[in-house]
Amino acid sequence: MLLDFFKISSTPLIGIDISSSSVKVLQLSQVNGKYCVDAYGADLLPPQSVVEKNIKATDKVGAVLRQIIKKIGISRKFAAMAVAGSSVITRTIQINKEFSDAEIIEQIEIEADRYIPYPLEEVYYDFEIIGPSVKNADLMDVLLAAARIETVDMRIAVAEEAGLKATIIDVETLAMEKSFSLVAEHLPTKGVGSVVAVIDIGATATTLYVFKDLRIIYSRDQAFGGKHLTDEIQRRYGLSVEEAAAAQKYGGLPEDYITEVLEPFKETIIQQVSRAIQVFFSSSEETEIHFIVLAGGIAALPGLEALVQGKMAIKTLIGNPFADMQVSEKVNKNLLMEEAPALMMTCGLALRTFDNE
Ligand SMILES: Nc1ncnc2c1ncn2[C@@H]1O[C@H](COP(=O)(O)OP(=O)(O)OP(=O)(O)O)[C@@H](O)[C@H]1O
C-alpha cells in the first residue's frame, strides 16, 4: 500500500512525539515571519505502554494524549507523528528518467517487492524522486521508504483515540533534521561545513545523530537513559517511581545522592557518549566531530554540558529549538525552555505545518 511519507502538509497541524516515557504535544504558528509556540503539553505514560518504540496499548496512550489536548486547549484536528528510523526501510534506487508517472509507479512496485523484506500487503511504502542519477545520466535516483502497516496504524489509532487525524507520518530522523536546522543557528558555523553530533539521552534510549552540513548522515540507538538513574534513586532511597522521577528533576534527596548516585551516573553518560562516537567513527569516513549538541531530558542535568565538553574536548551546547521563537502567553515559558532539549523531535514534527512555505 502506498503511504505519503513524503507528503506535503496542506493543513495546520500539531506535532506529537510518543516516546517510551511520555507523550509530548506542540503547536507552532508563524507571526510576522517568526515562529511562535502556541501550545505545549506533555505527560508521562503508564509503564510498559510503549516498549522499544512499539506502542503496546493504543487506548492508554490515546487517553494520555486526549488529556493533554484538553488541558492545553488544542483546536487543530490534524497531527504529524513519527515512526522510528529503525522501523523504516529506505533505499535509493535508479529508474529510467523517461518513464511516465504510471510507469514510475509500476517500476516502484517491482523494486519495492524486491527490496522490502516483507510481503507488500504488510507494508506502507512511498517514494520520492531525488533527481538525475550521478551513476548514469539516463537514470534518476528515487528514494524508496517502507514501514510495516502495524507500526504506522498504531500511531494513527492513538491519534484517533484523542479525536485527531494523523495526516503526516514522518520518520524520527527526518524530524530531528528539521529541528536541528534551528538549533544549528546557534553554532559558530551555523552548521555549515561542520560535523555535529546530537546526543539525545531520553528515558530508555540514547541516540547519536550525526549531521554534516545540516544533513543527517548517521543515527544509532543505545539502550541507556534517565530510567537507569530513576531506578537507582528508587532502589536506594525506597521511593515509588513517581517520587524518584520527581526527586531526580526537582531535588530533595539525601546528601549522599550527589556523590553516590549522580556523579557515577554522569560518568556512565560520558562512557556511553564516547562509545557511541567511537562506533560512529569506525563506520564512517569522518575523522572529526566539530560540535556536540545535547538533547533529551537528561541534557537538563546541571553541569552536564561542561562535563561533556571537558571530557570529550569538543565544544558542547544544549539543544534548544525554541531559542529564537516567540512564546504565547498561554504557554509556561520557563517550563518550555527547561524541557526544550527533550522537545527537538516534537518540534521537528510541529514544523511540518510549514511544509508549503
Ligand atoms: N530536569 C531534569 N533533571 C534530570 N532528569 C530529567 C530532567 N528532566 C527530564 N529528566 C529525565 O529525562 C528522561 C526523559 O527524557 P525524554 O523526555 O527526552 O525521554 P523520552 O523521549 O521519553 O525517552 P526515550 O527517547 O528513551 O523514549 C527521564 O528519565 C527523566 O527522568
Ligand SMILES: [Mg+2]
Ligand atoms: Mg526521546
